[in-house]
Amino acid sequence: MTAMVNLNADMGEGFGAYDIGNDAALLKIVRSANIACGFHASDPVIMQRLVTLAKAQGVSLGAHPGFNDLWGFGRRQILMNTQELEYMVAYQIGALQAMACYAGDPVTHVKPHGALNNMAATDEAMAMAIGRAIKTVDASLIFVAPAGSAMVTAAHRLGLPLAREGFADRRYEDDGTLTPRRISGSVLADAAEAATQVLRMVQAGEVVSRQGNTISMRVDTICVHGDEPSAVVVAGAVRQQLEAAGVAVVRLPDMLAR
């Protein structure tokens, strides 16, 4: 059986006259796009353009819901109750589903953004709220969740399709969490090193921690970032390395269909 993995990236995170990221370059590297839905970034015009561009590149569509916080780009924690949070996520999924009609391609996954993602990674009530939103709107949507997070548990409990996510360019701790950015060496800026880490996750289901230990890390999808030009280079190297090693880089729905 051929080894497979998905590559995903956040996209469509501009707003109105503002542009950010490297969507065009990333669309040629990844196989699934997490598209901002108008709360932490994006607007209907950008969403329409992104779904069309992604479709043209054969990239599968995902919703990337975030907090209602354009000023903070969804990176600020906002404390709301779980009902508000659930409906906020459902609303954003629906908005992208409508825009996806312009591409004639369905939305097939959901990946929370920024502070929402970070909080729900450890907060079970938030993870379940996001899961319920997904399940209510479309129970066939794939919940993309950091490997080992509370969202993985929520997906299991709710019976949702799940894609466990690993990071190409981030170091891991012994307990499987990401090394905080304030610690030196938390980001792998070297493309070769990132590609090696990804390959080991995909082929062996493990990663070498910052502490130097080999820990279990089974992943279905790898997140690559595009905020800086260098990140695009890393992403490209990761894909090339994966394919050189015979790993198939596929869309999320194909990943879970095996």
Add this chain to the structure above:
Amino acid sequence: MTAMVNLNADMGEGFGAYDIGNDAALLKIVRSANIACGFHASDPVIMQRLVTLAKAQGVSLGAHPGFNDLWGFGRRQILMNTQELEYMVAYQIGALQAMACYAGDPVTHVKPHGALNNMAATDEAMAMAIGRAIKTVDASLIFVAPAGSAMVTAAHRLGLPLAREGFADRRYEDDGTLTPRRISGSVLADAAEAATQVLRMVQAGEVVSRQGNTISMRVDTICVHGDEPSAVVVAGAVRQQLEAAGVAVVRLPDMLAR
């Protein structure tokens, strides 16, 4: 064949801590609800509550998209190009469709709000943009448009299901347009008079203009307002009068299914 008509009202137009209108009272009178979608009013929590309440009363669900203008409650004209406008409407329809999943009831119609509705009533390019948004997201959605407006033409051109709308409490001019509010007598505050006007539209397909002439006015649905307590009384009287005259007051999908 039994005479039929639909009654519709705008709802869910609060925001966060703010409430407005008489949704609970109107849900007992009308058969179709136009639910604000978060741009001129409403939020995900209100939308979830409204679809659930409407479902419980057997009231059919419609999207009520407006300009991105909470401060102006969607009553200010905003000049954007037709692509922006089209995608803005599509986004809002999708958002409500997702929230409607909480009621297990589909969205079955779309009626633009405020300045968007007024502008598109006479602006063909805007009317077509709204129509394209509806057609792209779900070509079976009923386009609720003022009788005789450019949106009626757009619905025909695009092959969309159409419900022509009349007003219970507004006077008409000889040319079939509404008498401007600045003209005395433009609003029918008297419940009996409003009910009589509606009955004539439904039974005879005509209305008596401010100038005293009988003009053609074929309608499928009647809009009642709920901003003031008196408006709810008028709406109740209209429904009672219709039923007393043997007119069936039905949901929008049933209206068009005949």
Add this chain to the structure above:
Amino acid sequence: MTAMVNLNADMGEGFGAYDIGNDAALLKIVRSANIACGFHASDPVIMQRLVTLAKAQGVSLGAHPGFNDLWGFGRRQILMNTQELEYMVAYQIGALQAMACYAGDPVTHVKPHGALNNMAATDEAMAMAIGRAIKTVDASLIFVAPAGSAMVTAAHRLGLPLAREGFADRRYEDDGTLTPRRISGSVLADAAEAATQVLRMVQAGEVVSRQGNTISMRVDTICVHGDEPSAVVVAGAVRQQLEAAGVAVVRLPDMLAR
């Protein structure tokens, strides 16, 4: 020397078409108004109206800055860094100062709103950030802070004029904090009881805690709420009782001028 105290209330917390609270009734009872500044509530039109109404009633003007969170009415905690928070507060003070030019009356105090107020009551860094904003914009502005809070400390450290605030209708714990609302009896709905509590704070500088102990509680201003009609009754009773007991109810600047 005559005993004195100030009564303050939050006002102008509507938005666009939305109204909330009982501003007209409260303006006849209190002597200082905390006016929302457009972030958690209010808009330029409401602010202009409020400063004019307050001036006409001889009520002194204060800024009531909150988080940028209209949906959550400023009641949701948002985690931003202290620089962002400081500039956000400064911006709102300036906005109200401009609107106060329409009344020809200066802004004389600042009282944070909702979650911002609750967080800064115990978070020293936030309290100092708010204090620095006040000091930078106008070092003569009175910082209204809950008695015993971190904002009192911040006002002292920064050399800002300070008004310590007590609550008419809330029960206190032995440590001087407010009894959480989830605990039965945390709100004094009885007007006479509220008035008695206020009188004791003003005349003796103490309050009887929920646990039955007499604790120190020196206050310069009393906050009354206006969200419900009953609250207005309580506020009116408090003022009447104070004046019957010979306590002068004065504007905030007069309170500190003694």
Add this chain to the structure above:
Amino acid sequence: MTAMVNLNADMGEGFGAYDIGNDAALLKIVRSANIACGFHASDPVIMQRLVTLAKAQGVSLGAHPGFNDLWGFGRRQILMNTQELEYMVAYQIGALQAMACYAGDPVTHVKPHGALNNMAATDEAMAMAIGRAIKTVDASLIFVAPAGSAMVTAAHRLGLPLAREGFADRRYEDDGTLTPRRISGSVLADAAEAATQVLRMVQAGEVVSRQGNTISMRVDTICVHGDEPSAVVVAGAVRQQLEAAGVAVVRLPDMLAR
């Protein structure tokens, strides 16, 4: 007497994580900055940074109020009544005044942005509304208005200090209005040509129209744009050419003090 002119540019038009324009480069060329105030662009953090940077370069501070339209970057016409518009402008001026306290430099001028500027250039009621906002908040603020526009008339009627504005890189029609962008040759992309046009305005008070006629064009300030790198080159060439010709390039307050 030495010939003088001011150079101004729009700045601080990013938002949160979004950046736009070339503020750093422009601050070395112009003498007055029009700083966005949080409605069409900018936020408290950006405003604080800009006033500090401008102060460091000896650039005078101006408010650049726009419509409440971040999505449309203030370029969409929004139809509101003149009271709403007036208070919206006053609010934004006050917000920047507060942020300017961080630089210890006063706001000395006001220049409307985008659609607001374009509409008020020909709409007298809007021009007067903006003028009243300026006069109410600070009657010593300089109203920067396109030469020949309704805002020039409003400034005269209200007795406000006025700076008439010309454009370096735009062609004029015989009637003194700007050649619409849709007409070929409406933008002067050539730096030398732009500098020549500016020099003639400043030294002779005239400009050669698209039709080839010499028309009167007395200006106090020249607007340069910074949206594209080429625009910065044009701006730099204009300043160099002016100084080479012995024209003093001064701050707006110095321009009017002569």
